[in-house]
Amino acid sequence: MKFRRSQSEVADSGSATAGPGGHAVSGIHHDHRIYADHVTYAGPPPKRKAPTGVVAAGVAGVLVAGAAAVWFLFGWESRPDGSAFVVQSVTGPPGSPSGDRTFVLEDRRKLSSSELDAINSVSNAGGRQALVEVVPGGVPEDVATIVMTVSTERSEEVRITGIRALKECGTPFDGTYFDGYSQGNVDANVEIGMNLDSPEALAQPIIAKRPAGEPFFKKNSLPLTAGKSTTLTIGAFTSRHGCSFRLEVKVTASDGESTYVVDDHGQPFKVTSKVAVAGKFPLAGYQAAYMQDETYGWQSVDPSTFEGR
Template sequence: MVDLVRKERHFAAGSTWVTPDVIDLTNRQLSELNSYAGRPLEEVRFFRSIGGVDPTTSIVEVVLRGNRRDGVRITGMRAVTECRPPLRGTLFYSPPAGEDSKPVLRFDLDDPAPKAYEVDPETHREVDYFARKSISLEYNETIALRLESRTLKYYCDYRFEMQVVGRGEVVDQIIDDGGQPFKISAIWRKKGYTGDIDYRKYGRLYVGGLANPDMDAPWKPWDPADYERQGL
């Protein structure tokens, strides 16, 4: 049923990452990271290798294939979550400079029971995706779905649970990251969940791209309090 599961980066994340632990990059590691300027795939692999977690929004691309000769129908999908306060280890901060397309299905992980929803193009309201439609797959037919999950409040481990109907039976299909949960963390902010970033919450701070005022290297370590005092 599930042919492919692939994590992707949301354009709004830029090159920003959060780690659970306080990380002091060695000179060699920092040089390696800076060598990946303009090479986003290598940069993503580097951050994931040190435990980097997507900030605020994460995208998972899933390719589904019909595996029954009489067809199957997907009638629901939800995110199964375990959430706690946002991570406070190390913030690698580098905001975006471009745009991207919107995903197909969205999940609000701040909701205690996050179901798949979409934004109605006419009313711009959020509506339960599977309350209005289902996804049917004939035998060997495939479909690619982009699943966007978001949190402004928590650090979450999560999996997707998909309800599949075939031969009159309903089966729950789990979608995860190779047997492990996907991970996402909100960014600490000063006022509510949408104010300025509260850099002092983090044990370490590295700044790159447009956020680096010195512009002498793609990434540079900063003291969180000093960076905040500069009003950057």
């Protein structure tokens, strides 16, 4: 997974570093300290001789003043000793709720007999993730679950103070629908979620299996401590759109707030709602469709005439 600078933050950017596992991390640090290498001095005054004692006293005074300046600039606040935010692992879609074998391809896909055989050979034992390995590009329906394990390299405690989705949403994806026999529910481990149908898509607590209530980070923050991992399970929900999105994470430390953007190897995460149709053919809004029966075998169906289970 990559971390990229939020496009909404273009000033005061920090340098990019490589985190564990090769994850690229870039942060935006609002640092109000003045370092010695940022200070410019005026040219020297005209030279004139002075008594030796005066010169010695002057040198001593400069040294004392310099030491005082160093203490003033750095005495009570040390430079950061590592990255404030490190991602150890990220699992995104197809890491969907357990047992859910329903997903959508954005484009029409006609599977050959050999491809169907390959799907059927793994569908029962391997679940949806194995299916997506055979048929890549699958987008989960209704909710995308992202599991992120994070930590900090700082010796101080830092805190996550905000998470939201940076999203682009349009009509639901209507390519190829895979109608799984076993329908999963929202993962019970999802702790916070974002409603991608709302304008801001801020993280909210999960209430009755949906994000609801006031923003989670309005009154909460999540601590990160060096040497300790924290795992977050985040849901991105939609009931009206097909969405591409990234996660924006705000982290606050002693040197200010940093913003990190998480995506899927340079590509956005995706989730889609079901295409809404009128009438008795629930899949009529798709260009192609495949249904899984009670034996977990897949077969092609005509979406314009398929009446459902």
